[in-house]
Amino acid sequence: MVPYVLLLERDADVEHTMAQLTELGLWGRVLTSAARTSVVVRSDSAALDPAVLRALDGVADVLVPQSPHPLLDAHPEILRVRGLSVGDAGRPVVFAGPCSAEDEAQVFRLAAAAKAAGADFLRGGADKVRTSPYAFRGLGQQALAWLRAAADEHDLGLCTEVVDAAQAAACGAVCDVLQVGARSMHHGPLLDAVGAQKRPVLLKRGFSATVEEWLLAGERLLYAGATGVIFCERGVRGFDPQTRNVLDVGAIALLSHVHRLPVVVDPSHAAGRRDLIGPLLRAGVAAGASGVLVEIHDQPGRARSDGAQALLPSALKDLLVGVSKS
Ligand code: PEP
Ligand code: MN
Numbered sequence: 030m031v032p033y034v035l036l037l038e039r040d041a042d043v044e045h046t047m048a049q050l051t052e053l054g055l056w057g058r059v060l061t062s063a064a065r066t067s068v069v070v071r072s073d074s075a076a077l078d079p080a081v082l083r084a085l086d087g088v089a090d091v092l093v094p095q096s097p098h099p100l101l102d103a104h105p106e107i108l109r110v111r112g113l114s115v116g117d118a119g120r121p122v123v124f125a126g127p128c129s130a131e132d133e134a135q136v137f138r139l140a141a142a143a144k145a146a147g148a149d150f151l152r153g154g155a156d157k158v159r160t161s162p163y164a165f166r167g168l169g170q171q172a173l174a175w176l177r178a179a180a181d182e183h184d185l186g187l188c189t190e191v192v193d194a195a196q197a198a199a200c201g202a203v204c205d206v207l208q209v210g211a212r213s214m215h216h217g218p219l220l221d222a223v224g225a226q227k228r229p230v231l232l233k234r235g236f237s238a239t240v241e242e243w244l245l246a247g248e249r250l251l252y253a254g255a256t257g258v259i260f261c262e263r264g265v266r267g268f269d270p271q272t273r274n275v276l277d278v279g280a281i282a283l284l285s286h287v288h289r290l291p292v293v294v295d296p297s298h299a300a301g302r303r304d305l306i307g308p309l310l311r312a313g314v315a316a317g318a319s320g321v322l323v324e325i326h327d328q329p330g331r332a333r334s335d336g337a338q339a340l341l342p343s344a345l346k347d348l349l350v351g352v353s354k355s
Contacts, residue, residue, distance in 0.1 A: 030097060031093065031094055031095070031096070031097050032069050032070055032097070033069075033070045033077065033091055033093055033094075034067055034069055034091070034094060035057070035068040035070060035082060035090075035091055035092075036067050036088070036089050036090040036091070036092065037065065037066045037067060037068065037087050037088060037089060038087050038089045039065070041066065041086075041089075042086070043059055043066060043087070045086055045087060046085055046086060046088065047059070049086060050068070053081070055070055055077075056071045057070045057071060058252055060100075069100065069252065070082065079091045079093060097241075097245065097248070098244050098245060098247070100248050100251040100252060101247050101251060101288070101290065104251065104257065104258065106289040108229060108257040108259060108291045110186065110205060110206060110229050110257070111149075111150075111186045113149055113186075115259055115291045115293070115319055115320050116290075116292075117319065121318065121319055121320050121321050121353075122149050122150070122319065122320035122321075123146075123149050123150070123321055124149070124150040124152035124293065124320065124321070124322040125143040125146060125148040125150070125151070125152060125322070125323045125324070125325050125345060126139055126148070126151045126152045126176075126324070127139050127154075127332065127339070128154060128157070128297075128326075128332065128334045128335035128339065129153065129157055129165060129332075129335075130153045130155055130167065130168060130172035131168075131332070132168075136172070136175040136176055137175070137179045137182065138327060139151075139153070139325060139342070140176075140179035140180060140183050140185060141179075141183055142342035143183075143342065143345075144185055145342065145346065146342045146349065147345075147346060147349045149185065150180075150186040150188045150205065150206065151176060151179060151183070151185040151188070152188040152322055153189060154172075154189060154190055154334075155167055155169055155172035155189050155200075156169055156172075156190065156191075156196060157190070157192070158192050158210050158212045158213065164334065165333040165334050170199065173189065173200065176203075177203040177204075186205035186206065187203065187204045187205050187206075188208055188231055189204050189207070189208060190207075190208040190213075191208065191209065191213075191219065192210065192213065194218055194219050194221075194222035195222075197219075197223050197226055198222075198226065200226070201223075201225075201226025201227075201228055204228065205228070205229075206228065206229050206230065206231050206259070207226060207228050207229075207230050207231070208232075209223055209231070209246075210233050211233040211234060211235050211263055211298070212235070214233060214234065214243065214246050215235055215242070217249060220249045220250050221249070221253045223250060224250040224252065224254045224255040225253050225254050226255075227255070228256060229256050229257040229258070229259060230250050230255045230257070230258050230259070231259045231293065232247055232259065232260055232261060233261045233295070234260070234261065234280070236264070236266045236274060237265060237266050238265075243260065244284075247260060247290075257291075258290070259291045259320065260284050260291065260293070261293045261294075261322060262278075262280055262281050262284075262292060262293075262294055262295065262299075262313065262318070263297075263299055263322075264276045264277070264295075264298055264299030264300075272299070272300055272302070272305065273298065273300060273301025273338070274298060274301065276296065276299035276300075276309050276312065278312050278313060278315075279316075281313055282317050284317070285318065285319070286317050291320070292320075293318055293319070293320035293321060293322050294309070294310060294312075294314065294318035295322040295323075296310040296313060296321070296323065297322065297323055297335070297339075298338070301337060302338055303337065303338055303340050306338065306340055306348070310323065310352065314352055321349075321352075323340060323345055323348075324339050324340070325339055325340050325341065326339035326340075326341075327341065327342060
């Protein structure tokens with residue numbers, strides 16, 4: 030479904046226009062920029078007559094976008110977060126940290142190690158979704174507090190995953206970037222709750238999601254209020270268990286070079302094994318990723334999740350030397 034965009038007259042009574050939309054059984058989101066106010070109209074009925082919309086009080090013009098994701102089409106190619114640019118031609122922005130926050134000392138050790146290796150953001154899980162009910166699910170709120178304190182101690186931004194709509198506000202209050210995980214990309218109400226925090230969101234691609242589905246999940250985040258979306262390619266499901274997933278460099282190139290959106294590559298979850306992280310990271314950056322997400326651990330053999338793919342911090346540092354964008 031392609032939404033309509035109403036450009037409002039400068040002196041429009043926005044509430045009145047919205048009330049008229051409601052009477053027609055339509056919903057809209059008001060977007061206010063310095064230049065003008067507009068409304069993106071959502072309808073559950075495909076048969077929408079633009080002439081009816083044009084006749085509403087306060088409407089100056091009606092645009093019929095050519096794409097189903099007009100908010101993403103207007104998304105800046107370069108997103109500024111904490112003074113850093115995600116999407117420009119400089120060195121890649123680095124998100125690094127443990128898959129899971131396991132205890133307070135581990136979080137502080139790995140924040141220091143991430144900083145020393147060249148990270149910009151501490152990325153670690155307070156809550157984990159996990160596939161098996163017997164796998165470690167994270168330590169929740171207390172881990173979130175450790176992550177924020179450790180990030181602050183080392184002047185790092187913080188990125189953590191929101192696994193549940195009920196946790197979105199608590200994460201939104203302390204994180205610079207909110208992560209939506211691969212298993213949650215299709216979870217509309219979670220996207221709404223995360224978007225409502227009015228933060229930038231790192232949106233992982235579902236492991237069987239088409240690019241179109243991924244883009245529409247990003248559109249939903251923006252519609253819900255997110256201040257930007259960073260698309261994170263973490264590999265899609267393949268048939269060969271020798272790698273955990275198949276890194277889709279074509280999708281990175283498509284989003285970065287055709288859609289002109291900020292993209293981060295996550296070689297850790299794509300490879301599932303530490304010996305392939307370097308080559309996949311470089312491939313992702315060569316394809317157009319302007320950031321990288323890498324899991325590290327100082328005792329990978331004892332990690333409570335994703336130890337097989339965790340790099341030692343010293344290995345991350347070596348890896349990042351000389352990696353630059355194409
Ligand atoms: C993670 O980031 O630790 C994670 C679980 O990743 P994904 O959602 O990509 O599987
Ligand atoms: Mn992980």
